[in-house]
Amino acid sequence: DAGVIQSPRHEVTEMGQEVTLRCKPISGHDYLFWYRQTMMRGLELLIYFNNNVPIDDSGMPEDRFSAKMPNASFSTLKIQPSEPRDSAVYFCASTNRWGPNQPQHFGDGTRLSIL
Amino acid sequence: QKEVEQNSGPLSVPEGAIASLNCTYSDRGSQSFFWYRQYSGKSPELIMSIYSNGDKEDGRFTAQLNKASQYVSLLIRDSQPSDSATYLCAVNDRAAGNKLTFGGGTRVLVKP
Numbered sequence: 296d297a298g299v300i301q302s303p304r305h306e307v308t309e310m311g312q313e314v315t316l317r318c319k320p321i322s323g324h325d326y327l328f329w330y331r332q333t334m335m336r337g338l339e340l341l342i343y344f345n346n347n348v349p350i351d352d353s354g355m356p357e358d359r360f361s362a363k364m365p366n367a368s369f370s371t372l373k374i375q376p377s378e379p380r381d382s383a384v385y386f387c388a389s390t391n392r393w394g395p396n397q398p399q400h401f402g403d404g405t406r407l408s409i410l
Numbered sequence: 411q412k413e414v415e416q417n418s419g420p421l422s423v424p425e426g427a428i429a430s431l432n433c434t435y436s437d438r439g440s441q442s443f444f445w446y447r448q449y450s451g452k453s454p455e456l457i458m459s460i461y462s463n464g465d466k467e468d469g470r471f472t473a474q475l476n477k478a479s480q481y482v483s484l485l486i487r488d489s490q491p492s493d494s495a496t497y498l499c500a501v502n503d504r505a506a507g508n509k510l511t512f513g514g515g516t517r518v519l520v521k522p
Binding site: 328337338340343351386398399400401402403404 | 444452453454455456459498500509510511512513514515
């Protein structure tokens with residue numbers, strides 16, 4: 296089975312530009328999570344969806360960040376305008392609530408550098 | 411604010427020895443506990459899960475859970491250089507919809 300697929304793997308852009316990160320969860324998984332990882336703050340949950348509906352966006356740092364899940368197989372995380380402090384690795388993960396205690400499965404991540 | 415605490419390390423162990431990693435959590439409502447391994451530049455990979463008090467063994471890995479003390483640990487027996495990685499403890503509050511809170515990770519270095 297295919298795992299969680301993220302694109303692009305690497306993104307380098309200039310400050311002020313719009314950045315869009317993409318994620319395809321594992322088929323049949325109804326929870327999708329977006330995380331950000333930095334050396335200073337570790338792995339932080341930004342937002343998560345259940346059945347395409349945003350459930351908790353309390354981790355989204357500010358209004359420059361937005362996330363959507365238009366269907367069960369696709370989600371985007373957008374940063375507009377981007378700033379150097381947004382540089383991090385962004386992970387997408389998915390899980391299936393059916394069955395007890397299902398772990399999250401992570402994609403390979405997008406390494407984002409804002410110059 | 412739910413917290414998960416780990417010693418950041420590095421934890422240096424000789425090849426063949428036992429590596430012992432510890433994790434404490436603040437929320438008594440936590441029900442599921444996971445250990446993820448993350449190699450440098452890679453994504454977190456699940457290696458162990460534990461839900462009940464006591465020990466759970468899987469190959470060279472043993473997870474130990476003590477809910478009364480709010481403590482979960484991971485033992486790596488016969489440590490190998492390939493075990494060198496950062497180990498992340500994650501705690502699930504099912505009441506919050508499978509939301510995981512991660513610790514900061516413990517970096518493990520296994521020296522030949």
